[in-house]
Amino acid sequence: MGGTAIKHKKSILAIIVVFFLLLSTPNQIISAKAIDQEDMKNVGDISGNTTSSGGSLRYFLGKILAFIIPINQFLAMAAKAQPEVIDIGYGENVTIDVGLMDVETGEFDTRGVPFFLNARSINFEVLEYPGGNADGSWLVSFDPPVIRPKNGEEIKSQLTISLTAPSNPKNAIKSGILKIKLKDTQAYGNLWFPPELPLFQRLLWSTSAIFTMRFGKYSGTVDTEERIIEILVRVKPYHTVRFEATPLIKLNPGEIASIPISLQNLGNYNDTYGFRVVSDYKGIKISNPVSVTLKPGERKDTLLGVAVSPNVLDMGTLYTVRIETYSIDQSNVTIAQRTVFLETRGLYVSELGWAGVLLFCVIIIFAVAFFLHRHRKISIKFHKKPEKPWDIPEKKEYLEELRKEDRKKYNTVLDEMRKEYRSSILSYNSSRKAMLKEARKIKTKESEKEKQQTPDIKKTKEIKTKESKPELPQKEEKRKSVIEKSAEMEKQRREQAILKIKKAQEKQRRKFGK
Amino acid sequence: MTKNFKTVEASIVMGILLASVFTAIVPTTSAGILVNLSSYVDVSWGGNETTKPIVPRGEMRQLTLNLRYGVNRGALPSQLLFMLYQGRQVNIKLETLETPTWCTATLKSGTITTVVSSEEKELSTVLTLRVDENAPAFGAGYVKIKASVYKIGAIDGYSQEFTLEFTPAYLPMINAQLPDGNTKNIGPMDTAVFPIEISNMGNARTTVFFKIENVPKDWIAVVTDEITLDEGKGSKGIAYLTIKPPKGFGYHYDEQSIIVTMTPARAEDLTNQGESKTVTVIVESRGFSTPGFESVLFIGALLAVVVLLMMARRIKKK
Numbered sequence: 128m129g130g131t132a133i134k135h136k137k138s139i140l141a142i143i144v145v146f147f148l149l150l151s152t153p154n155q156i157i158s159a160k161a162i163d164q165e166d167m168k169n170v171g172d173i174s175g176n177t178t179s180s181g182g183s184l185r186y187f188l189g190k191i192l193a194f195i196i197p198i199n200q201f202l203a204m205a206a207k208a209q210p211e212v213i214d215i216g217y218g219e220n221v222t223i224d225v226g227l228m229d230v231e232t233g234e235f236d237t238r239g240v241p242f243f244l245n246a247r248s249i250n251f252e253v254l255e256y257p258g259g260n261a262d263g264s265w266l267v268s269f270d271p272p273v274i275r276p277k278n279g280e281e282i283k284s285q286l287t288i289s290l291t292a293p294s295n296p297k298n299a300i301k302s303g304i305l306k307i308k309l310k311d312t313q314a315y316g317n318l319w320f321p322p323e324l325p326l327f328q329r330l331l332w333s334t335s336a337i338f339t340m341r342f343g344k345y346s347g348t349v350d351t352e353e354r355i356i357e358i359l360v361r362v363k364p365y366h367t368v369r370f371e372a373t374p375l376i377k378l379n380p381g382e383i384a385s386i387p388i389s390l391q392n393l394g395n396y397n398d399t400y401g402f403r404v405v406s407d408y409k410g411i412k413i414s415n416p417v418s419v420t421l422k423p424g425e426r427k428d429t430l431l432g433v434a435v436s437p438n439v440l441d442m443g444t445l446y447t448v449r450i451e452t453y454s455i456d457q458s459n460v461t462i463a464q465r466t467v468f469l470e471t472r473g474l475y476v477s478e479l480g481w482a483g484v485l486l487f488c489v490i491i492i493f494a495v496a497f498f499l500h501r502h503r504k505i506s507i508k509f510h511k512k513p514e515k516p517w518d519i520p521e522k523k524e525y526l527e528e529l530r531k532e533d534r535k536k537y538n539t540v541l542d543e544m545r546k547e548y549r550s551s552i553l554s555y556n557s558s559r560k561a562m563l564k565e566a567r568k569i570k571t572k573e574s575e576k577e578k579q580q581t582p583d584i585k586k587t588k589e590i591k592t593k594e595s596k597p598e599l600p601q602k603e604e605k606r607k608s609v610i611e612k613s614a615e616m617e618k619q620r621r622e623q624a625i626l627k628i629k630k631a632q633e634k635q636r637r638k639f640g641k
Numbered sequence: 642m643t644k645n646f647k648t649v650e651a652s653i654v655m656g657i658l659l660a661s662v663f664t665a666i667v668p669t670t671s672a673g674i675l676v677n678l679s680s681y682v683d684v685s686w687g688g689n690e691t692t693k694p695i696v697p698r699g700e701m702r703q704l705t706l707n708l709r710y711g712v713n714r715g716a717l718p719s720q721l722l723f724m725l726y727q728g729r730q731v732n733i734k735l736e737t738l739e740t741p742t743w744c745t746a747t748l749k750s751g752t753i754t755t756v757v758s759s760e761e762k763e764l765s766t767v768l769t770l771r772v773d774e775n776a777p778a779f780g781a782g783y784v785k786i787k788a789s790v791y792k793i794g795a796i797d798g799y800s801q802e803f804t805l806e807f808t809p810a811y812l813p814m815i816n817a818q819l820p821d822g823n824t825k826n827i828g829p830m831d832t833a834v835f836p837i838e839i840s841n842m843g844n845a846r847t848t849v850f851f852k853i854e855n856v857p858k859d860w861i862a863v864v865t866d867e868i869t870l871d872e873g874k875g876s877k878g879i880a881y882l883t884i885k886p887p888k889g890f891g892y893h894y895d896e897q898s899i900i901v902t903m904t905p906a907r908a909e910d911l912t913n914q915g916e917s918k919t920v921t922v923i924v925e926s927r928g929f930s931t932p933g934f935e936s937v938l939f940i941g942a943l944l945a946v947v948v949l950l951m952m953a954r955r956i957k958k959k
Contacts, residue, residue, distance in 0.1 A: 139655070218779075218909040245713050246761065248683040252804050263741075263780030268806040270688025275709070287692070289808070291779045292846060292909050294872040312801065314681045314713035317720075347677025347715025349799060367908075372865040374881045375834050393846075393869070393908075443830060445861055445885055466866050468883050470832055 205230055206309045206354035208286070216363035217292045217300075217395065225251065225307060225356050226274070226283025239278035242323040246314040249274040251284060257303025257360045262293035264300055267307075290362065292393065297424030299395035302361045309354040318346040366454035367393045368400055368421075370465035380475035381437035385430040386467065388450065392421035398454050402429070403461075405449040410436050410471065413448060418455070435471045443472040513551035513621075516544040516628075536635065543631050547624055554620045562613050676722050677715040679797040680790040682733055684708055686768075686805060694779065694810035695772050697743075697844055702770040704805070708733060708753060708788065711761040712796055722795055729757040729793055735766060738802065739785040743776040743809075746784045757793065768805070776809035777872065778845035778907065783807070813905040813915020814842035815849055815870075824923045827886065829893040829930035835882040835922050839903065841870035843915070846908040851880055854900040854919070859887035862899050869908050886926030895926040 207228040213221045227236040227249065240247045250273040256265045266289040276282045286307070293300060320333050336343035371389035378384055392398055399420040404413050414432035421427055431450065435441075446469040451461045476484070516522050522544070529537040685707050695702045710733060714723050733753045737746045749767040756762075772782065784807075789800030818838045825833040841847050851864045865880035886895055901920045907913040931938070 136651075246681055246709075246711055248685075248709070250683070250685075250803055260781060263777045263782075266779065266781045266806065266808050268688070268691060268808075270692070271685060272688055272691075272805065273683055273685035273803065275683070275685070285688075289779060291777070294777060294846070310801075312681065312683065314679070314711070315715070316713070317716045319716045343716075345677075347679060347713055347719045348797075349679045349681045349713050351801070369869045372868050372878065372880050374836070375832065375883045442888065443832065443885070445832070445863065445883070447863055464866070466863070468863055468881070470883075 204228075204236075204311070204352070204354070206356045207233075207235070208307070208356045208358045209235075211357075212359040212361065213288065214361045214363055215288060215290050217290055217365040219363075220287055220289045222285055222287045223358070224283045225269075225286045225309070225358075226281065227309070227311065227354070235281035235283045237279055237281055239276040239280060239282070243316055243318055243321055244313050245316045247276050248312045249276065249282060249284075250310050250312075251286070252308045252310065253305070254308045254355065255304065255306035257305055257362070258300050262295065262298055264291050264293045265289070265305075266291070267305070288360070292365070292395075295424065296391070296393045299423035300362050301395060302359075305358040305360050307356040307358065309356060310351050311354065312349065312351045314349045315345045315347065319343040362395060364396045364398075364456065365394045366398055366457060366460070366462050368398075368452055368463045369393050370450075370452075370463055372465070373467050375468045375470055376433075377470045377472065378433065378435050379473040380435055380439070380441045380471060381477075382471075383432070383434045385432055386469075387428040388416060388431055388465065388467070389426060389428050390419070390421070390452070390463075391426040392423055394454075395423055397422050398456070400452045400462075401455055401458065403451040403453070404431070405451060406446070408446050408448075410438070410444060411446055411448075411469065412436070416450065431467065433469060437475045437477065438471075439476075440474055441471050443470060445470050513548065513555055515548055517541060539635065540632070543628065547628055551620070551624055554617070558613055558617060558620075562610075676719045676795065677713075677797075678719050678723055678726070678795050679713045680710065680731065680793070680799040681713055682708060682710045682788045682790055682799055683801065684735070684786060684788050684803045691805060691807040694808045695770060695782075696810045697772045697776045697812045698774045700771070700810075702807070704768045704770065706735070706748075706766050706768050706786070708735075708764040708766070709761055710755055710764060710790070712757055712759075723757075723759070726757045726794055726796055727759065731755050731757055731790060731793060733764070734787075734789045734791075736787050736789075737768075737784055738787050739783070741776070741782055743773040744782055744784070745771045745773075747771075757796065770807060772809045774812055774814070774842075774844060776844055778811035778843070779808050781806065782809055809844065811845050811907045811913050811915075812843045813847065813907070813913075815847065815903060815905045815915075815918060816840040816842050817903055817918055817920050819920065819922065823921065824925070825884075826925045826927065828928040829886050829888045829895070829926045830928075831886075831926075833884040833886075833924050835884070837864075837880045837882060837901065837903075837920060839868065839870060839878050839880065841873070841876045841878075841905075843905065844872065846870065846872045847905045848908045848911060849878070849880070850904045850906065851882075852902045852904070853882075854902055856899070857897045859889070860895075860897055860899075861885040864901055882922065884922070884924050886924060888930050890930055892929050893926050896923065898923045 205228045206226065208223055208225045210223060213223060215221045224235070228234070229236040229238070251269045253265075253267045256267075266287075268287050268289075269284045270287065271284055274282055274284055288305065290300065319336050320329060322329075324332055333343075369391045371391075373386065373388065376384070376386055390400070392400075397420065399418055401418045402416045404415050406413050412434040414434075416429040416431050419427050419429050431448070433448075448467045448469060449464055450467060451464045453459070453461055517526060526537060526541065526544075529540055686704050690702075690704050710731065712723060712726070714720050731754070733755065735748055735751055735753065737748065740746045747769045749769070753764050753766055755764060768784070768786075770782075770784070776782065784805045786803045786805060787800060788803065790798055792798040816839070818840070820836055820838055823835070825835070827833050837851075839849050846869065848867055848869045850867050853862050853864055856862045862882065862884045864882045868878040868880050870876050870878045882899070882901055884899060886897075887893065899922050901922070902917050903920065904917040905915040
């Protein structure tokens with residue numbers, strides 16, 4: 128027994144040495160295969176250089192050994208999204224593929240359930256949204272939501288990303304990273320001695336399960352491994368604006384007004400808005416509102432200039448002015464429009480017009496004043512208003528005496544005086560009217576005479592020049608005669624009145640004398 | 642003898658060496674190392690079923706949840722042990738962990754019963770979803786479901802969470818009011834303005850389009866073309882309906898009703914429109930309509946009367 132042990136001493140030592148060498152081999156293989164496609168490319172590039180570091184040598188050694196010895200890659204897994212960069216806008220959906228990647232090919236893994244697993248399922252969960260998801264603007268759904276891998280089928284799910292505008296426009300959504308957690312649940316089978324492998328490989332596997340990798344202990348357990356997939360999401364600029372409705376604006380003819388128009392940026396980036404005014408009215412002139420720059424959710428007023436033409440009289444005209452707005456990034460696209468209603472109504476008088484009206488009024492006032500003044504002057508000149516008898520000094524003295532002596536007599540005398548004054552006033556008025564009538568008659572006769580005169584202007588002129596001199600005294604004489612007549616009539620009336628008064632006084636004396 | 646003794650000595654040394662190496666390398670021994678048994682369960686549902694938006698308030702969306710249950714076995718000892726547990730009852734507990742405030746998620750059965758079997762068990766239950774009217778249209782809705790199985794003897798328990806995503810549909814709802822009433826009595830020269838106050842009762846930012854259905858002959862009626870209301874119940878906006886009656890010279894006694902149609906649409910997708918609503922206003926135009934220069938006309942008439950009187954006097958005198 129002991130002899131055989133000594134005999135095989137060298138071979139036993141060789142086995143021990145190989146065993147210790149093999150201890151590090153699987154680690155080398157795993158480390159070589161646990162790199163992703165990009166790393167493989169890099170290594171491939173490096174491998175072309177013979178003077179490269181031991182890393183590439185180790186990689187190739189590992190690759191050859193992995194070809195010979197099918198070592199299970201428990202940790203050599205990666206997840207990927209295809210494409211990794213997406214563009215999305217408000218109200219849009221984008222669908223991409225996410226799943227597990229075969230690190231050798233860089234494509235989606237098709238190995239399904241490996242021999243050492245009893246069952247496997249993969250599900251997804253969103254870890255982080257670009258800019259957060261407080262408003263619930265992001266919707267991420269998976270189809271299928273849970274993958275039960277099958278051999279030969281790609282381990283992937285269709286990821287649909289939807290973006291809606293946030294309820295608060297100030298919380299604008301911009302580009303960012305969408306992080307997705309991939310949960311790979313694996314139910315490990317018999318890892319100590321898997322029956323699916325050939326005997327030699329099974330021995331090596333068992334050696335690894337027991338001594339080197341020591342993964343045998345996971346037999347019959349269920350483990351979940353998590354992978355993070357990062358997708359770069361670029362949110363497209365969303366140009367939209369909200370106009371506030373404006374009530375009917377009433378303007379007068381000739382008025383110039385600035386109408387405030389309120390607008391709010393409902394987009395997701397700072398935006399500058401320009402305006403186009405659509406109006407073909409001739410009665411009003413409109414100036415385009417000044418362009419404004421707004422932050423997301425910001426609200427500002429811009430001014431629409433309106434000048435109403437100075438119509439003298441506007442009975443009420445309704446105008447509809449359409450304002451279109453566009454982002455300066457896309458000047459040919461109208462993103463919003465608003466119709467403004469204007470009503471013009473009223474009377475327009477210019478400054479010069481007002482001056483004319485004022486001048487006209489002044490002329491009228493002057494004319495009326497002049498007429499009245501002249502009328503009064505004439506009446507004063509030709510007609511003296513009868514004086515009140517009780518104001519004549521002689522009669523006044525007489526009345527005083529009477530009042531002291533006889534009160535009754537005084538009253539009767541005063542009464543008579545008043546009657547006398549009234550009658551004289553009446554006669555004054557009638558004579559005045561008669562005089563005016565006569566004056567009018569004279570005027571009308573003159574005008575008729577003028578009309579009756581021959582049409583020959585020269586002759587009339589000659590006649591006028593000849594007759595003008597002798598006619599003047601005739602007219603004056605006529606006027607004088609009229610005035611004298613009226614004066615005489617007045618005198619007569621006065622005398623008659625005085626006589627009446629005297630007669631009355633005598634009657635009274637007689638009465639009182641008796 | 643000495644030779645044999647040396648051989649025995651060498652064998653002992655080698656044995657000790659190998660034993661030391663083995664003890665150093667072999668993982669820490671535990672009871673479960675060879676007899677691991679563990680339950681596993683996963684929940685899946687039809688991806689297409691959650692893609693279609695759920696209409697708030699009315700619709701009750703029922704989703705079928707498919708469950709898969711199995712017992713994971715390791716090496717031969719665990720397989721032998723598993724045989725002892727076959728046919729044992731297993732209760733899979735399902736619960737909704739988290740839902741948005743505007744969503745109600747109900748599971749048909751919180752516990753699903755099955756038995757321990759060497760084959761995987763396919764089971765199903767129904768999840769009913771209902772969303773309130775304040776659910777944000779096309780926003781993110783989710784239900785977190787937890788599936789758990791308690792430990793059954795040597796079979797370890799298991800639990801896992803799944804997130805089910807869905808989205809509420811757009812519910813176009815508006816409420817229109819006329820704060821100044823729906824009738825107006827004006828003169829033929831006047832203009833009637835009716836403010837129309839619109840409230841958004843829906844679940845998304847809404848653009849309301851206005852249209853006048855019937856403009857009577859010789860009448861002018863214009864209305865604000867559109868207004869956009871914020872998301873959120875009760876957000877308001879005002880549109881203006883302006884009406885001008887006929888103003889031809891003469892006495893007017895016109896009465897007309899004008900109908901305004903309002904159509905709500907989702908502001909982000911104007912093709913997603915709701916049912917139209919109408920508002921009817923009545924305008925009575927009563928009074929005398931002059932061409933406007935009535936003051937000038939009055940002065941002219943006065944002058945004409947004076948001239949006529951003078952002429953009459955002259956005729957009398959003659």
